[in-house]
Amino acid sequence: MTAQDTIRARARELLENGEVTTFIGWESGRFENQTTPLVITDASDADKLVCNEYCVNTLAKYARDVVTRGKVGMVVRGCDSRGIVRLINDQVINREDVYLIGVGCAGVRDRKTGELLKKCAECRHGDPVICDEMAGDAAGRPQPSERFKEVHEVELMTQPERSRYFEGVYAKCIRCYACRDVCPCCTCRECFVDQRRENWVGKQNNVAENRFYSLTRVMHIADRCIECGECERACPMGLPLMKLNRKVIKDLNDLFGEFESSMTLDEEPGKLITYDLVDCEEFM
Amino acid sequence: MILTKQNLMPLLRNLTGAERDVFVPTQVDGVSKFALMDKGTVPDFEQVNTTMPPKDLLFPQTQKMYHFDVDANGSYRIHEYDESREQLVFGIRPCDMRSIVCLDEVFLTKGFVDEFYANAREKLTCVCIGCASAAETCFCASMDVDPQLAPNADVMLQDCGDVYNVIAQTPKGEVEVAAWAPFVEEGVVEPVTCEQSLAVSMEGVVDKLEGMYDHPIWDNLSIKCLNCGTCTYLCPTCHCFDISQDMRRKDGVRFRCWDSCMFSEYTMMAGGHNPRPEKLERVRNRFMHKLNFFERRYGMSLCVGCGRCVEKCPVALDITRLIDDVAAIG
Ligand code: SF4
Ligand code: SF4
Ligand code: SF4
Ligand code: SF4
Numbered sequence: 304m305t306a307q308d309t310i311r312a313r314a315r316e317l318l319e320n321g322e323v324t325t326f327i328g329w330e331s332g333r334f335e336n337q338t339t340p341l342v343i344t345d346a347s348d349a350d351k352l353v354c355n356e357y358c359v360n361t362l363a364k365y366a367r368d369v370v371t372r373g374k375v376g377m378v379v380r381g382c383d384s385r386g387i388v389r390l391i392n393d394q395v396i397n398r399e400d401v402y403l404i405g406v407g408c409a410g411v412r413d414r415k416t417g418e419l420l421k422k423c424a425e426c427r428h429g430d431p432v433i434c435d436e437m438a439g440d441a442a443g444r445p446q447p448s449e450r451f452k453e454v455h456e457v458e459l460m461t462q463p464e465r466s467r468y469f470e471g472v473y474a475k476c477i478r479c480y481a482c483r484d485v486c487p488c489c490t491c492r493e494c495f496v497d498q499r500r501e502n503w504v505g506k507q508n509n510v511a512e513n514r515f516y517s518l519t520r521v522m523h524i525a526d527r528c529i530e531c532g533e534c535e536r537a538c539p540m541g542l543p544l545m546k547l548n549r550k551v552i553k554d555l556n557d558l559f560g561e562f563e564s565s566m567t568l569d570e571e572p573g574k575l576i577t578y579d580l581v582d583c584e585e586f587m
Numbered sequence: 588m589i590l591t592k593q594n595l596m597p598l599l600r601n602l603t604g605a606e607r608d609v610f611v612p613t614q615v616d617g618v619s620k621f622a623l624m625d626k627g628t629v630p631d632f633e634q635v636n637t638t639m640p641p642k643d644l645l646f647p648q649t650q651k652m653y654h655f656d657v658d659a660n661g662s663y664r665i666h667e668y669d670e671s672r673e674q675l676v677f678g679i680r681p682c683d684m685r686s687i688v689c690l691d692e693v694f695l696t697k698g699f700v701d702e703f704y705a706n707a708r709e710k711l712t713c714v715c716i717g718c719a720s721a722a723e724t725c726f727c728a729s730m731d732v733d734p735q736l737a738p739n740a741d742v743m744l745q746d747c748g749d750v751y752n753v754i755a756q757t758p759k760g761e762v763e764v765a766a767w768a769p770f771v772e773e774g775v776v777e778p779v780t781c782e783q784s785l786a787v788s789m790e791g792v793v794d795k796l797e798g799m800y801d802h803p804i805w806d807n808l809s810i811k812c813l814n815c816g817t818c819t820y821l822c823p824t825c826h827c828f829d830i831s832q833d834m835r836r837k838d839g840v841r842f843r844c845w846d847s848c849m850f851s852e853y854t855m856m857a858g859g860h861n862p863r864p865e866k867l868e869r870v871r872n873r874f875m876h877k878l879n880f881f882e883r884r885y886g887m888s889l890c891v892g893c894g895r896c897v898e899k900c901p902v903a904l905d906i907t908r909l910i911d912d913v914a915a916i917g
Contacts, residue, residue: 332903332905332908333785333905333907333908334723334724337903338903339811339902339903339904339905340811340902340903341811342807342810342811360901360902360903364813365810365811368810368866369810471616474616475615475616475617475618477639477648477816477820478816479815479816479817479820479847480815480816480850481813481815481816481817481901483815484813484814484815485813485815485901497850497851497852497855499852499855505831505833506829506831506844506846507649507831507833507842507844508648508649508844508845509649536901537813537815537817537901539638539817539821539899539901540618540638541617541618
């Protein structure tokens, strides 16, 4: 039985037995090798579910929207499961709100080129970090050797080069907020960009406002980012957003010791929201 | 009249001058869009349509409207902006030309004339290049667009393989083509037929949608939507904007900028009421506007079948599947 068969069978059972109200997975899209997220409530739709090497979307964030309808069943790979841990640890959902069917992941491919997606080439945890049962075996993929390769490349630039580089990057942003909307850490009830009265960030599209938006978001998710790479994948303008996320993660590693967010339900509170007398204060 | 493809670049180089800006499809930092043609620009006429639509030539993402301040006597002064310039866009595609028909309806008809748009439109000359082949996501032929025709273009270049048929379609276009004399020659060639693999049937869809305001289809569709701005910002016909200001003590600039019906803040009222509070209402609004409301008001679809939203939606929420699903409802 393939993982996909198991997922279909279990989704059907869970929905039929009333153990879950909705089930989240993927279905095929219109084009060859295209998939799209699928949320079903009817057991007879379980056969629409697919699980293959083209399931590009990380599903975790949907749990936030769907838990209001009752208990949610969903398929989780490494990235999806860490997104779920994030939502639970941020108290957006409860552990008992979700029933997780784990599946090992060897990486997802671009439907047109067949190449491993960048986010998957950089992924450090293909197998779920939490789940209630597994469909098939863990993939046990070796970790990529260098986590901060792209950060080093930027650090090697001179300051003027770097500034030119990021001006170019932010000139491209159209402020569609797909990067925010896809992110499992971006769960504020009201995002600062939508607080019009306070006007933290102006609505005009220019390098200054675009950069302010992006950097504020980066700092706001800094110690929670699960490195799923969905923001960078979703960006229609191809901004290299993981360079920024990983720069902050690298700095946090250097300052507070190595860590990876959202690996366990009992992780330490975020580095940036806790205070410790031994915290370094290199600027004082 | 025909223009050989060898003569295309020499012609283009000849068109750029100080008195007007020439825009061509090209790659800028990895993003395909219409950009100002200068010496270093390499136009890309192979790509079917650009990722960024050409609408910002008429309706910039951010547009200054007026500047205001207070003079020494304490009275307000207002300085209006008109930053419109003579522009030529070369290589716009038939779907995008149709999108300009939609924008013209919105900004110039029914007794409402948007001066900023009107000024820019007046000064825009459009040279449309027909499509000999389509992208995987193109379905303009299903939306009443002919990939080799654009009646509202000033000049139409039909792709005939090695040459283009050159057709001046407006007085502006005739003046334009008259200046191309050294580059064009007499003749007419049969245009290549553009095959589109993606097709939908709009048969009955507009009328069916009329009764579908409360149909479960909207929940099924919206549940996976992120409510980001990708589809609306990349859509050549989406035209919603917000007006805001940049204030510093006693002076400031009022500007307008693109807004998106997908954003929760878009319909937020003073006092906190939001008539479209959830994804369902927003997604329904977007598709109803595209496929029904606009049709009712202006007699045409607000979707021109360019396929940009189909290509770029981060969750592959596909308008062509919605059209098929609506068509299939008994
Ligand atoms: S997804 Fe990309 S274009 Fe959209 S707001 Fe984020 S960085 Fe900007
Ligand atoms: S910031 Fe990007 S990589 Fe980090 S959790 Fe959010 S979507 Fe994933
Ligand atoms: S349909 Fe797609 S592109 Fe449009 S708002 Fe929803 S997720 Fe974003
Ligand atoms: S709705 Fe999509 S396919 Fe239709 S015109 Fe807009 S971007 Fe193009």
